[in-house]
Amino acid sequence: MDFGSINIVVLMVASTPILLAALGEMVTEKSGVLNLGVEGMMITGAVCGFIAAVETGSPTLGFLAAALGGATLSMLFGLLTQVFLATQVPAGLALTLVGTGLASLLGQNYQGRTPPRVPDLDIPVLEAIPVLGPILFRHDAIVYLSLLSVIAVWAFLKFTRAGLILRAVGENHAAAHALGYKVKAVRLAAIGFGGAMAGLGGAYISLVRVPQWTDGITAGIGWIALAIVVFASWRAGRVLIGAYLFGGITVLQLNLQAAGARVPVELLSMSPFLATILVLVVISARRHGATNAPAMLGRVFHAS
Amino acid sequence: MKRRTLLTAAAASALALGAALPAFAQDPVKVGFIYVGPRNDGGWSQHHHESAMEMKEHFGDAVELVEQESVPEGPDAERVMTQMALSGADIIFTTSFGYMDATINVAEKFPDVKFEHATGYKTAENVGVYSARFYEGRAVEGFLAGHMTESDKIGYIGSFPIPEVIRGINASYLHAKKVNPEVEMSVIWLNTWFDPAKEADATQALIDNGVDVVLQHTDSTAPQITAQKAGNVYTFGQAADMAEFAPMPRISSIIDEWAPYYIERVQAVIDGTWESDNTWAGIGDGMVGIGEISSAVPEDIKAEAEALRDSIADGSYHPFTGPINKQDGSAWLAEGEVADDATLVGMNFYIEGLTGEIPQ
Numbered sequence: 001m002d003f004g005s006i007n008i009v010v011l012m013v014a015s016t017p018i019l020l021a022a023l024g025e026m027v028t029e030k031s032g033v034l035n036l037g038v039e040g041m042m043i044t045g046a047v048c049g050f051i052a053a054v055e056t057g058s059p060t061l062g063f064l065a066a067a068l069g070g071a072t073l074s075m076l077f078g079l080l081t082q083v084f085l086a087t088q089v090p091a092g093l094a095l096t097l098v099g100t101g102l103a104s105l106l107g108q109n110y111q112g113r114t115p116p117r118v119p120d121l122d123i124p125v126l127e128a129i130p131v132l133g134p135i136l137f138r139h140d141a142i143v144y145l146s147l148l149s150v151i152a153v154w155a156f157l158k159f160t161r162a163g164l165i166l167r168a169v170g171e172n173h174a175a176a177h178a179l180g181y182k183v184k185a186v187r188l189a190a191i192g193f194g195g196a197m198a199g200l201g202g203a204y205i206s207l208v209r210v211p212q213w214t215d216g217i218t219a220g221i222g223w224i225a226l227a228i229v230v231f232a233s234w235r236a237g238r239v240l241i242g243a244y245l246f247g248g249i250t251v252l253q254l255n256l257q258a259a260g261a262r263v264p265v266e267l268l269s270m271s272p273f274l275a276t277i278l279v280l281v282v283i284s285a286r287r288h289g290a291t292n293a294p295a296m297l298g299r300v301f302h303a304s
Numbered sequence: 305m306k307r308r309t310l311l312t313a314a315a316a317s318a319l320a321l322g323a324a325l326p327a328f329a330q331d332p333v334k335v336g337f338i339y340v341g342p343r344n345d346g347g348w349s350q351h352h353h354e355s356a357m358e359m360k361e362h363f364g365d366a367v368e369l370v371e372q373e374s375v376p377e378g379p380d381a382e383r384v385m386t387q388m389a390l391s392g393a394d395i396i397f398t399t400s401f402g403y404m405d406a407t408i409n410v411a412e413k414f415p416d417v418k419f420e421h422a423t424g425y426k427t428a429e430n431v432g433v434y435s436a437r438f439y440e441g442r443a444v445e446g447f448l449a450g451h452m453t454e455s456d457k458i459g460y461i462g463s464f465p466i467p468e469v470i471r472g473i474n475a476s477y478l479h480a481k482k483v484n485p486e487v488e489m490s491v492i493w494l495n496t497w498f499d500p501a502k503e504a505d506a507t508q509a510l511i512d513n514g515v516d517v518v519l520q521h522t523d524s525t526a527p528q529i530t531a532q533k534a535g536n537v538y539t540f541g542q543a544a545d546m547a548e549f550a551p552m553p554r555i556s557s558i559i560d561e562w563a564p565y566y567i568e569r570v571q572a573v574i575d576g577t578w579e580s581d582n583t584w585a586g587i588g589d590g591m592v593g594i595g596e597i598s599s600a601v602p603e604d605i606k607a608e609a610e611a612l613r614d615s616i617a618d619g620s621y622h623p624f625t626g627p628i629n630k631q632d633g634s635a636w637l638a639e640g641e642v643a644d645d646a647t648l649v650g651m652n653f654y655i656e657g658l659t660g661e662i663p664q
Contacts, residue, residue: 010508104342111344112525112548117533210500210526215342215374219499254509257492257660258459265493265663 008135012143013209015247017042017201017218019146021225022232022239023153024197029229030157031190032170032296036092037077038198039222040099045070045199046206047103050115050213053203059118063142063203070199071192073099078191081300082184088298096222103215110213118142118208142204147240149197154236166190170294173301183301198222231276233292245279246272332368333573335359336393338384340400341498343373347523348497348543348560352399352422355562362567366574377402385410389417395573397566398422400497401466407431418578420569423468425649427580434565437586438468439475439648440616441558442519443623444594445540446476447612448556449517450484451605452538459510461503461520461527462493465663467651469521474655475623476519479612481657490515491660500526511537528554538600545595556609557595564590584645588617624648629656 021038028035048069053062077095080086118140127137157163168176169186177183205221206213224246232238253268261268335356343353353371360369370393375384381403388396389410395418398407404424411419411431419428423435449458458480462469473491480487490513492506503522507530510518517538520527525546531537531553539549541557565583572578585591594613597606615621626637631654637643654662 010505010512014505108344112346114529114548205501210504210529212346212500212525212529214345214498214500214524216498217500219501221501251505251509254492254506255512258490258506258509258513258515260490260659262661264661265495269493269495 009139010251011244011248012139014251015244016143016146017204017209017221018225018228018247019240019243020142020149020201020204021198021222022228022243023146023149023236024194024201025225026229026232026234026236026239027153027157027166027197028190028194029297030170030234030294031166031187032173032294032299032301033081033187033191034088034092034298035074035077035095035191035194036089036226037074037095037099038194038225039218039220040096040102041070041073041195041198042099042202042205042222042225043103043216043218044073044099044202046202046217047107047110047213048199049203050113050206051106051110053115053207054110054113057116059116059207062115062207063200066199066203067196068199070202071196073102074191074195074198075188077195078188082187082191085300085302087300100216107213107215113213115207115211115213118211140208142200142208145200150236150240157236167294170296173296173299177301177303183303187301198225201225227276230293231279234294235292242276242279246276249275332366333363333395333570334368334370334391334393335570335573336388336396337369337371338375338381338388338396338398338400338403339371339373340377340402341374341523343371345498345523346525346544346546349373349399349523351544351560352397352562355560355566356397358563359566359570362563363570363574367570375403377406379406381406382410385419386413389414393417395420395570395578401464401468418573427582429580432569432580432582434569434581434583434585435468436560436591437584438558438560438592439471439623440586441592441594442472442475443479443616444609444613445519445556445558446479446481447483448540448597448601448605448609449476449519449538450480450482450487452555452601453480453484453487453517455514455516456484456486456488457513457515458487458489458517458519459507459513459515460489460491461506461510461518461522462491463497463522464495465493467649470654470662471648471651472519472521473658474651477658478628478655479623489658491658493663494522496522498523500524503527504530507531507537507539508534525549541595547595550596551598551600554598555600556597559593559595561591561593586616587613588619630654631656631658 021042025038045066049062049066052065053059077091080091081088120138121141123137127133165181169183173183228242231242249272253271337356339349341349344350372384375381397420399422401423404426407419407421408426411428419431421433424433427433460473477489494502503524504526507518507527511534518527520542528539528549531539537553538555539553541554543560545557545559546554622642624643626641627639628637630636
């Protein structure tokens, strides 16, 4: 078997949805909002993207519709938690239920349809490099977009004034409010961004990874993305590592089975989770691990 | 206080009257179906659903159909069945292997409700089981797989390590091996009936390992789409024809034909002749169908495959005919000996030549 080029391509395909959704959720959580509705936003994005791509024949419009769909659904959560001051945990769980049901309803007539193929974007010159070329430079645009967003999110949070405000809101909303920042506006923007990214991740499943529409197509990937954020202790770079680790081991265990490795199947099946838990433990054991959470995470802000 | 008692009594008698009234009219028979996946999964559950619809069409207003989809195999299944029985279902079809114990448990509590469990082996006074001899169809698939593979590597996506699935693996491997002694088969276990993303990943993993024919015992069409992308990989339709993927990559299929059985059993309920039974029917009885063999298969091989299908149908050939050894080399069937149903029903071993282990 070829452990080199081919498997890494599959690894990236399996990891990209997790990466996109986790990155969006990280930004949301950095603003102090815990949105557990990632799974619901993902599957809504998956169905919106699928419908748009099938109807227009354009994958690009599909991904745009997915981002829009995810963001729109997340605004429901924003309305509940920021305007009506609902508790975030149940509101997020409700969002998952609403999203799953809504996606099922919207997708009724799209079973068995085939979406337009998302083209691979072969980067000229670079793709011709032996070994590295096929691994790194022959993917669809969304894979590159997801990698670029890791850098963009990191740079945004670290270097920009807007990023600083967002972090300030997440660390101490009362102080940010006293300084004149619009806490709710910032949080709504962060929630919307999280929704759009989750939507993109969902559409990547329904348009590239599978690609078809069936009920329950995200199959819990949104929950994994949530866990990856904690795993990454709210750092963009580590979100990338976490997503690729999980996706990679998921794919690797199937490859090991196909190659006839003499390892019990049960052990292989749980290996992605085992590895994630293991790294989580190692990170948490270090000094700054779990304490890195935004201080206002999940707390309701009420301007007095 | 008195008035309230009066009201309660009035309400109670109205209820009793309401309950008694329909007995005067010809009551439609209420038929319930429980599916493990969404009823439009493109495979197993969809085919049960479509057969149920055919049954409903056959009876018209004489039957009331209730369906519940995407019911997980576990405590939820028992809850759903109980709910259905309480809501007045006369007969409930539970269409997944994992519902077996739940069906038996609920049936005990509702002796007047008939239960029909698909692909299980536990029966009771009011629980019948039915299944198809899928392995007959899988023998034909294996025959085609052995002929069509160029890399001599074929792959099989297994769901749960239960006899039904293991039989399919053995039957297809045996017949691939017969026509192509060089053939090797890789099995990937997914522990799910339906998870398109996982099925797509598993198909890709098989393809990465050089496999160019993929058989599946999971319910979605994700493997077909993955194979389509790869370009030179063959697959088979599972449970439904999946004709939208023909002639490439889907080169044939096994189809479950449940509708005639459903019509027969519901008729028995209407007639009051229903009795618990154990049905295990194959190609010959029309419960297993072989879909169109596509133009990607050469004519002569297509003809041979059809001959194999027909010989299984008329009973002149049994897919498990000796000599066959078990994986560890010990003898299972002697020359010319045919496997008995008891062994097949509980089959928990690979036959000789298959690598890997069955998860226990």
